[in-house]
Amino acid sequence: MIEGAIWRKWVFFYVPMALFLLFLLFPFYWMVITSVRPDGELYRPWNSINYNPFWTWKPTWDHVRYLFEETLFASWLWNTTFIALASTAISLVCGVFAGYALSRLNFPFAGSLGTGIFITYLVPQTLLFIPLAEMIRNYRLGDTPWALILTYPTFLIPFCTWLMMGYFKAVPKELEECARIDGASRWQAMLYIVIPVAIPGILSAGIFAFTLSWNEFIYALVFLSSPEQKTVPVGVTSELIRGDVFYWGPLMAGALLGSIPVAIAYSFFVEHYVAGLTGSVKG
Amino acid sequence: MGQVVLKGINKFFDSVHAVKDVNLQIRDKEFVVFVGPSGCGKTTTLRMIAGLEAISSGDISIDGNVINALAPMDRDIAMVFQNYALYPHMSVYDNMAFGLKMRKFERPEIEKRVHEAADILGIGELLKRKPRQLSGGQRQRVALGRAIVRHPRVFLFDEPLSNLDAKLRVQMRVELKKLHLRLGTTAIYVTHDQVEAMTLGDRVVVMKDGVVQQVGEPLELYNQPANKFVAGFIGSPAMNFAAVTVTEADGSLIAENSGLRIKLPDEIAQRLRGHIGREVILGVRPEDLTVAGSADLDHPCFDAVIEVVEQLGSEILLDMKVGESIMVASVEPTARVRVADKLRVAMRRSRLHVFDAQTEAAI
Numbered sequence: 001m002i003e004g005a006i007w008r009k010w011v012f013f014y015v016p017m018a019l020f021l022l023f024l025l026f027p028f029y030w031m032v033i034t035s036v037r038p039d040g041e042l043y044r045p046w047n048s049i050n051y052n053p054f055w056t057w058k059p060t061w062d063h064v065r066y067l068f069e070e071t072l073f074a075s076w077l078w079n080t081t082f083i084a085l086a087s088t089a090i091s092l093v094c095g096v097f098a099g100y101a102l103s104r105l106n107f108p109f110a111g112s113l114g115t116g117i118f119i120t121y122l123v124p125q126t127l128l129f130i131p132l133a134e135m136i137r138n139y140r141l142g143d144t145p146w147a148l149i150l151t152y153p154t155f156l157i158p159f160c161t162w163l164m165m166g167y168f169k170a171v172p173k174e175l176e177e178c179a180r181i182d183g184a185s186r187w188q189a190m191l192y193i194v195i196p197v198a199i200p201g202i203l204s205a206g207i208f209a210f211t212l213s214w215n216e217f218i219y220a221l222v223f224l225s226s227p228e229q230k231t232v233p234v235g236v237t238s239e240l241i242r243g244d245v246f247y248w249g250p251l252m253a254g255a256l257l258g259s260i261p262v263a264i265a266y267s268f269f270v271e272h273y274v275a276g277l278t279g280s281v282k283g
Numbered sequence: 284m285g286q287v288v289l290k291g292i293n294k295f296f297d298s299v300h301a302v303k304d305v306n307l308q309i310r311d312k313e314f315v316v317f318v319g320p321s322g323c324g325k326t327t328t329l330r331m332i333a334g335l336e337a338i339s340s341g342d343i344s345i346d347g348n349v350i351n352a353l354a355p356m357d358r359d360i361a362m363v364f365q366n367y368a369l370y371p372h373m374s375v376y377d378n379m380a381f382g383l384k385m386r387k388f389e390r391p392e393i394e395k396r397v398h399e400a401a402d403i404l405g406i407g408e409l410l411k412r413k414p415r416q417l418s419g420g421q422r423q424r425v426a427l428g429r430a431i432v433r434h435p436r437v438f439l440f441d442e443p444l445s446n447l448d449a450k451l452r453v454q455m456r457v458e459l460k461k462l463h464l465r466l467g468t469t470a471i472y473v474t475h476d477q478v479e480a481m482t483l484g485d486r487v488v489v490m491k492d493g494v495v496q497q498v499g500e501p502l503e504l505y506n507q508p509a510n511k512f513v514a515g516f517i518g519s520p521a522m523n524f525a526a527v528t529v530t531e532a533d534g535s536l537i538a539e540n541s542g543l544r545i546k547l548p549d550e551i552a553q554r555l556r557g558h559i560g561r562e563v564i565l566g567v568r569p570e571d572l573t574v575a576g577s578a579d580l581d582h583p584c585f586d587a588v589i590e591v592v593e594q595l596g597s598e599i600l601l602d603m604k605v606g607e608s609i610m611v612a613s614v615e616p617t618a619r620v621r622v623a624d625k626l627r628v629a630m631r632r633s634r635l636h637v638f639d640a641q642t643e644a645a646i
Binding site (some may be wrong): 175179180183188197198 | 385
């Protein structure tokens with residue numbers, strides 16, 4: 001904490017903190033206020049009288065209603081949830097096993113294999129989608145959720161593997177050795193001891209993976225074409241911007257509703273999540 | 284039963300030869316302590332017995348059966364680790380029951396054994412707690428409990444007391460000894476603390492650089508160290524060493540260096556006949572040095588200047604300058620000594636040790 005006079009606390013702590021918060025939260029505020037503002041106010045020129053972009057006296061649910069009644073937003077939400085959960089599940093299972101193997105089993109080339117996995121994570125999606133598109137077409141997966149469920153792990157698995165590798169390394173080796181002396185096989189020791197101890201790490205990997213796939217844009221844009229198959233980020237931007245007309249109200253309402261699940265996921269697991277990132281195992 | 288035999292055990296980590304040709308027979312019900320400085324191979328040896336480390340060459344057998352290829356779970360051993368290795372997500376009860384559950388014991392039997400062990404260790408109240416809610420000493424007890432519920436043939440201890448504070452360590456040391464007397468299970472204990480080794484062990488194995496230096500009962504190591512390393516490692520404060528040259532004068536042997544000139548007692552002189560004119564290392568424990576009085580005339584004496592006086596209450600440690608070197612003496616608390624005093628110091632003649640200057644082996 002800041003020591004000394006009260007003014008020091010204000011100058012070095014409260015004021016910078018408030019500015020920082022304002023900066024971070026303003027986009028959310030903007031989303032909220034735009035999504036409940038009637039169209040009449042939204043498209044009023046900036047130099048008209050009574051122009052007040054930061055507040056409205058006539059909040060309306062019209063945009064949200066439009067979103068659910070006139071667009072396929074509900075199915076986009078469902079698609080996104082399903083795709084994000086499925087790809088997260090696949091990536092977590094693979095990442096946990098791979099991370100365990102790379103950090104605990106001393107097999108030849110474990111180190112270079114780990115680096116190799118990391119390098120695949122560094123290949124930008126903007127390049128990778130080209131060969132992937134070819135594969136999706138060959139396996140006739142285009143325009144189905146599987147196109148995304150099977151391609152998201154290309155960046156999620158390396159990510160989960162690396163996070164879990166670090167976490168497993170922080171779990172004392174003796175725990176597992178003790179379990180093996182106690183009568184557990186290597187498999188049982190992992191199942192009953194190492195994985196339960198690593199739950200905070202698994203949760204943070206899961207939340208991260210879920211968020212990454214929830215927000216993913218490029219693959220979703222390329223691999224899905226029919227409106228009813230789209231995910232929230234792609235659906236909102238492609239269906240609510242028609243030509244050069246921006247449907248700001250529904251657009252912002254869609255963005256807001258789309259970010260709520262992620263926000264809930266974060267705030268719900270935030271304690272575990274922080275514990276996972278700092279890798280603390282309290283004996 | 285729990286008879287452990289190590290035959291020609293070697294361990295290589297890549298090119299490092301960590302454990303060199305260890306041969307040892309541990310009797311049933313015996314408490315054997317491996318002691319040595321860090322990196323001496325004692326923990327590696329223990330881990331090989333546990334099956335956590337592969338054996339590069341040699342055989343380990345328990346009760347006559349070679350167990351080299353057995354998985355840790357099939358060796359019927361229990362191990363207590365330095366950091367306790369309690370399962371943090373399980374209660375104390377589950378920690379202790381884990382080994383029995385893995386071995387498919389019936390629930391009533393598990394319950395009986397866990398409560399039995401908890402009673403022995405006085406942790407009956409803690410069974411529902413999680414490890415993080417326990418103090419260091421309590422965690423140590425749980426770790427012990429987890430080992431004893433299994434009724435294994437051999438207990439392995441890897442520096443189990445070194446994470447405890449000094450007072451608790453002494454207390455747990457006594458309890459370990461009691462526990463061993465009560466259970467009578469063969470125990471192999473690794474420590475770097477020579478006091479633990481001396482107090483706990485029926486026999487002590489001193490190791491250095493992967494080589495067993497001496498195996499023996501605690502007093503045997505103290506009284507008849509096999510070499511300079513064992514002599515210096517066992518005992519606190521450590522034994523004083525002085526490099527001296529052996530010469531002959533008037534039919535008796537004289538050991539001398541720049542600050543020391545003593546007539547060697549006959550029993551040692553006999554052993555040193557072959558070393559006349561050569562350098563040897565003279566060793567004497569601080570507790571075998573006394574301020575020379577009239578009764579000490581037949582003991583070898585030398586002059587010293589006191590540099591530091593350390594009052595310990597039960598004894599006084601004197602750091603003395605003898606010629607170029609420093610020697611430590613432990614004297615009666617009633618001795619009247621001050622810094623810079625000149626003293627005549629007597630060595631108890633029967634307690635002198637001599638070591639070869641090259642091989643460092645006892646002569």
